[in-house]
Amino acid sequence: MKTRPFERLISIEDAIEIVESKITPIDRREKIPIDLTVDRILARDIKAHFNVPPFNRSAMDGYAVIANDTFGAGQFNSKILRIKGSVHAGEVADVEIDRGECVEVATGARMPKNSDAVVVVENTEGEKDTVKIFEPVHLGKNVSNAGGDIKEGEVILKDGELLDPGKIGVLASLGIGEIEVYEMPKIGILPTGDEVCPIGMPLKEGKVYDINSHTVSALVRSNGGVAQEYAIVKDRFEDIKRSIETALENDIIVFSAGSSVGERDILIDVIGEIGKVLFHGVQMKPGMPTLFGMIENKPIFGMAGYPTSCLINSYVFLLPAMRKMARLPRKKYTKIKANISRRVVSTLGRRQFLTVKVRDGKAIPVFKESSTITSVSNSDGFIEIPNDVNLVEDGKEVLVKLWQ
Amino acid sequence: MKTRPFERLISIEDAIEIVESKITPIDRREKIPIDLTVDRILARDIKAHFNVPPFNRSAMDGYAVIANDTFGAGQFNSKILRIKGSVHAGEVADVEIDRGECVEVATGARMPKNSDAVVVVENTEGEKDTVKIFEPVHLGKNVSNAGGDIKEGEVILKDGELLDPGKIGVLASLGIGEIEVYEMPKIGILPTGDEVCPIGMPLKEGKVYDINSHTVSALVRSNGGVAQEYAIVKDRFEDIKRSIETALENDIIVFSAGSSVGERDILIDVIGEIGKVLFHGVQMKPGMPTLFGMIENKPIFGMAGYPTSCLINSYVFLLPAMRKMARLPRKKYTKIKANISRRVVSTLGRRQFLTVKVRDGKAIPVFKESSTITSVSNSDGFIEIPNDVNLVEDGKEVLVKLWQ
CATH class of the missing domain: 3.40.980.10 (MoaB/Mog-like domain)
Structure with a gap:
């Protein structure tokens, strides 16, 4: 030999x-279904090809009104409006209103023509054809405007972004079912x-x-x-x-x-x-x-x-x-401070990665030999002892990086 | 309505x-191949059915000796031993030694009969049939003992443990190819x-x-x-x-x-x-x-x-x-301190989860409306404003929990 x-x-x-x-x-890029993209890296800019939401919609359950009609309304001084119909979420709103009128709307419903604010149901008292309004609302109150979330033409996600639930929501809001990611x-x-x-x-x-x-x-x-x-x-x-x-x-x-x-x-x-x-x-x-x-x-x-x-x-x-x-950020180790449970002699000129388990604020060395797998499997993490350190005294504070 | x-x-x-x-x-449990078990939860105790390593083996490249033969050896006072053969890693060691003899061994090689220590090659000078030993070794030096990593009969992993690379190494060391995990x-x-x-x-x-x-x-x-x-x-x-x-x-x-x-x-x-x-x-x-x-x-x-x-x-x-x-530990959010970039009015009686992005030590609120997905997708994380807080003043230190 x-x-x-x-x-x-x-x-x-x-x-x-x-x-x-x-x-x-x-x-290298690949296209995959949206629901497999979590923790993957987006491989192109995403530009909105329409407004989200695509139309003005009610943000609350209540009555779509003309804001001016509610001025002066109060708890003991209701304004009465005529109910001209109702719009549920998902329906085409073909109803329009005039002064003195309103439309019952559900959250997410398209705003009827001419309406410009919503009075929430809690501040009203509906009767058969009319409703009492107990609160004045300003223009745009409780209305989500078209494009208020994402504007058509906006670059809303960028090449290289790590896809997480929130960003995947953006892709979904634009109806994109297949996403280009890096392999x-x-x-x-x-x-x-x-x-x-x-x-x-x-x-x-x-x-x-x-x-x-x-x-x-x-x-x-x-x-x-x-x-x-x-x-x-x-x-x-x-x-x-x-x-x-x-x-x-x-x-x-x-x-x-x-x-x-x-x-x-x-x-x-x-x-x-x-x-x-x-x-x-x-x-x-x-x-x-x-x-x-x-x-x-x-x-x-x-x-x-x-x-x-x-x-x-x-x-x-x-x-x-x-x-x-993979274009992923560096692994973030959870780090905790602990006091070493015994004196450790290290080797000058080499950085030592010493595996430890952590119990009651103590970092207990579990390293046996490099040849053993239990030196890692029995540990919660490791400490690093620099090249120029020969000795870590019993009780000294050390920084443990946890595996998990 | x-x-x-x-x-x-x-x-x-x-x-x-x-x-x-x-x-x-x-x-519910299922058996899956070992290489799919990372981040899964072990569903039974693992008891070692043999010693790891299964035999005494050399921990270094060098010469397997009888420790007593090396006593008194030094840099200027070598002991000379007769080389009786060599054992590579993975070979059956059918050679045995007597006083005054040694066997060349590779790291991982099974220790020859009667040998009880290894002198590392750096502290020797080999010739044709003999080797000069420049270092005394004590009994067991540079030898990994049978069962020194894992002892036969030992419960080495427990039901409910989260499998990470180190623990998967234990399963591999025992030759277990299919692992019972929780669904x-x-x-x-x-x-x-x-x-x-x-x-x-x-x-x-x-x-x-x-x-x-x-x-x-x-x-x-x-x-x-x-x-x-x-x-x-x-x-x-x-x-x-x-x-x-x-x-x-x-x-x-x-x-x-x-x-x-x-x-x-x-x-x-x-x-x-x-x-x-x-x-x-x-x-x-x-x-x-x-x-x-x-x-x-x-x-x-x-x-x-x-x-x-x-x-x-x-x-x-x-x-x-x-x-x-799933028997997984709670999600660990990375938490960072930042100063809020503007005054935030909260709602008494409700804990607010306010999405923010973090730039240059500032937590910048990005929440628009609950109806928008960009309130989350544009954020790096969130802060929590307790029920009894009405106002967070501009510049106040807040704790941001990051999504990623």
Whole structure:
């Protein structure tokens, strides 16, 4: 076995900058039904092709009046108007009024011709053909004007906006059933390692189940990406090369192991041959051997193979890259302050991502080894210990970023 | 038209309590592939049926040794061991060592018999059949013990846990490909109103497009629910009754309009006949006419029909109800402090949900009318003005809850 130790590690800031500089927001678009657009990114400006509402309508249940007819009305001094008819919501209002007349209207009903205000039903007392008005209303009172919500010709949503329930409401108000959005980036996930066994198969001696494909896939799926999982790739030059060539159909390629220094970890050689390695080895813990390169303009990550390393790498590097490509805002971690429950010794020269659980205001370290998945699964989140910190004293206040 | 004004409004706290008291977390389970389980709720305890890792393995690339053989080794005082073979990751380790011997091992390789520690390759200098050891290691150094991650028989995940990438890693480590999770609650959404036109159809005079089905659907879909949208229901007793009977196949029924006081808004009568109205009219703005009841143990909401009212109602009442039913934690709003950009007059006796956008530390009210969808779509979030506040002075600090 010939092994190649790391010669130099780059800083995490530099590593992130290199990754970001290589990520281009996705340009491919697709049309999808409105009800599937939530959390997707709108791919064109939306210009209103008609007024919303399309007509003046009553904002309340009551009586459509000519405002002037109500002046001077009061609790003990009602004005009496003649009821000329009624308009329900959704009906064509073919009735018109003159001075001294009114029309009973429901909320949402089109305003009858000549009416210019609505007296709410609570301030009236209707009889057979007449109604007593107990309140004066000014012009436009309780009327929603045509175009008062959205004006015809207005650009009401912009290319690049994240669609949420409110913005989807705008699309619906304009009757748009199919919406052009940006495609979600496709992330090709390639597990490697001769020791890795696919889940669902019996586990042979010396083997362990593939964890990383599934943790990375989950991260991708819950953050606006499409996860494309491939079969386990053998640790051989030709196998890895061929698997990359296939995986180039994706927007980002992730080797969920294969950046370590062992003889068989030859991913770096393959990338070097058919592309370019941009960094290998980062001042971080865990995840130090992280590898990043480009092949035919496709970013490729080689994650450290240990479950905790791979997953934390993915949170640190893959997640922001993928969200930038998807045109999504950065993940917002919920942050809480807590006091660390014991003294923690860190490694100078590497930023440590220490997983913790939070109980009663205490941040309790749960990190065991990078090789364990329970270092993450038993944690609520993580704290970051900077490069230049050697020691976090028991009880010190730390900032915990929560996974969920 | 005979209209029935509200006699009494209940407090928003009471309304929320009534809703919560009627929501039972879902009990139906389904088995789904592991890669679809992210953000779902595990429906049984997971007990490890074997050790993870299943065997002692090397945590580093290097040499598996008997720790005692390395005592006294140093930078200028190497110990020389005979290399008895090598074990790659995934191989069956059929080699065993004696005092003075070692085996070259890769990270993840099963430890050879009798070896009890690993010297990392960086602290060695290998020759053909021997290796110089420059570092003493103690027993267990650089070895991951069988069961060190997860012990056989341990309950490692519990019924009710929210599955995230880390916890999904635990399921993968145990080789479990199909996971039992709780079903997502089904929310039946029924648009009502003779003035409402389905999107995609030409808009006739006096009509407006159905907005609320789509905003409510988006909210449901992005919060762990299944949205089942029904055709527009006519504002007639028999139509509404029949539509409810059909929609009882869901876990929650939402009328996306129909709680107002107009003559045609007869939802309340239907619920009264075939179920029970628990409240109608809440001290809030917008969304005052919100209606809630139970029919055959199914919660039913009647939302105020205006787009902003309906959507804010849905955030306030439906969202927590649905998430409780789904066994999901409450939605965590990102909260930011800002100074309000102008004086706001509120309504005593009603809690106002005022939509705002945030620019340069200012919370700028964007609310126009409840009837407009742009009151929500142009906002970044909302502030809550309590019942007993009449006036928020220009510049006052407010807490904005962001939609996204």
